[in-house]
Amino acid sequence: MIKWLAAILGYIYFRFPGAILGFIIGSLLDNYIRSSGGMFNSLFGEQKQKKVSPGDFELNLLSLCSIVIKADGNVSQTELDYVRSYFVQAYGKERANATFRTFNEVVKDRQVSASNIARYLAARTRYATRLQIIHFLFGIAQADGRVSDAEAEVIKDIAGYLQIGHRDFESIKAMFFKKTDSAYTILEIDKSVSDDEVKKAFRKMAKKYHPDKLGHMDEAYRKGAEEKFRKVQEAYDQIKKERGI
Incomplete structure (x- = not known):
């Protein structure tokens, strides 16, 4: 594409010799762009986000769950049950069991890196999805009645x-x-x-956590979004009551 445009411009300004020179320079530019397309596209905001397959996402999410569950040194059955229930609700019993089976066979006894997993997901998921992951991890930590400082610190790192x-x-x-x-x-x-800034903040947060943001995700994730949305509404109602707005 560029080589022909360069040839036409060369012909307009320098006739036939210019067309030849423009064609040569344009060909070199075409080859350069093809060989370094990722960099070129990122400079112009055209690079597409890498995608993660459903299976990889589930396995990596389960790995993050295991890190949080082990964070305080106490593997709680309540937390394990919370994770299994969530996966079954999100993906169905058969698919959830397959993910747990793969995790037990391949991942469970290995050293799992929170930084590697989270960075992998960060490059391949939407921001709203990542917010829901953090909400889910806090839900796991609270399943046994309280979020320990160790669990909160691990989730903060993630x-x-x-x-x-x-x-x-x-x-x-x-x-x-x-x-x-x-x-x-x-x-x-x-x-x-x-008071006006409170109202503005509520509108902003309600938009950020609206369940429609996770319309592409499974039902369990949308329910998680609804829970965050409800917490935002409750916080706003509490502030309004305190201030008499």
């Missing part, structure tokens, strides 16, 4: 590898740690902001 923003992480974390300012943290604002 969030960093998944390229989750600090405020987004703290917002999801606040849904599981009840403090006096949790409602404000969920909406990603300070207690000192005006």
